[in-house]
Amino acid sequence: MQDFWLFGYGSLIWKPPPHFDQRIPGYIEGYVRRFWQQVYFSEDHRGTPNAPGRVVTLIERSFWATLDDPQRRTERDVVWGVAYHIIPSKVEEVKEYLDIREINGYSIQHTPFHPADSSLASIHCLVYIGMPDNPQFLGVQPPQDIANTINASVGPSGENREYLLHLERALEELCPDSHDEHITDLARRVRALTPPLREIRRPPVHDNALRKVRSTEEQEEIEKEG
Numbered sequence: 664m665q666d667f668w669l670f671g672y673g674s675l676i677w678k679p680p681p682h683f684d685q686r687i688p689g690y691i692e693g694y695v696r697r698f699w700q701q702v703y704f705s706e707d708h709r710g711t712p713n714a715p716g717r718v719v720t721l722i723e724r725s726f727w728a729t730l731d732d733p734q735r736r737t738e739r740d741v742v743w744g745v746a747y748h749i750i751p752s753k754v755e756e757v758k759e760y761l762d763i764r765e766i767n768g769y770s771i772q773h774t775p776f777h778p779a780d781s782s783l784a785s786i787h788c789l790v791y792i793g794m795p796d797n798p799q800f801l802g803v804q805p806p807q808d809i810a811n812t813i814n815a816s817v818g819p820s821g822e823n824r825e826y827l828l829h830l831e832r833a834l835e836e837l838c839p840d841s842h843d844e845h846i847t848d849l850a851r852r853v854r855a856l857t858p859p860l861r862e863i864r865r866p867p868v869h870d871n872a873l874r875k876v877r878s879t880e881e882q883e884e885i886e887k888e889g
């Protein structure tokens with residue numbers, strides 16, 4: 664049986680599929696990653712049917728060339744992620760698990776994967792892509808609109824912004840070249856919309872007298888913060 668390798672470029676980077684025995688960072692060519700896929704119901708419930716969140720999909724180079732994407736002039740068609748090798752006896756089980764993703768508008772493609780460690784040979788990988796003809800594909804979106812939607816969307820699996828910020832961090836940790844400007848730009852916009860929790864919790868100085876303090880440690884903490 665042929666080896667089964669799966670390329671992950673979204674949540675699969677930090678949330679691996681079951682039954683893998685190798686995980687290799689690297690990239691594929693001929694695509695860009697975009698938050699242009701709506702999500703109602705999925706493995707990553709980050710929205711609701713009335714207020715769907717956004718998840719990533721890949722855009723093929725030939726289609727991308729026809730679009731008026733503001734980031735097109737500054738970016739190469741390279742997508743960093745992770746290739747997973749699935750234990751041969753578990754391939755059917757993992758395919759069944761992954762096929763659930765197809766229900767959410769993702770289709771299967773095959774593409775060469777290039778390991779970050781250039782001493783390793785290229786690998787033939789399967790990848791799930793939300794193609795332009797799937798009903799949840801949105802096409803080019805103004806980045807600030809995407810950021811506003813991500814910032815506001817919450818579903819049973821948690822906040823949509825958490826998915827974006829996880830992806831940003833997972834890419835930073837992958838290897839020195841794995842930066843994705845589309846992702847860091849959106850993360851910057853989302854952080855600007857909602858400051859970190861520490862800042863949200865910190866009250867204006869003049870409110871200090873009104874705050875209820877439950878313990879001495881908490882009082883000390885408040886004094887340190889102020």
Ligand code: BEZ
Nearest residue numbers: 671672673674675764791
């Ligand atoms: C990914 O993480 O690579 C992914 C997850 C769901 C659908 C398509 C891709």
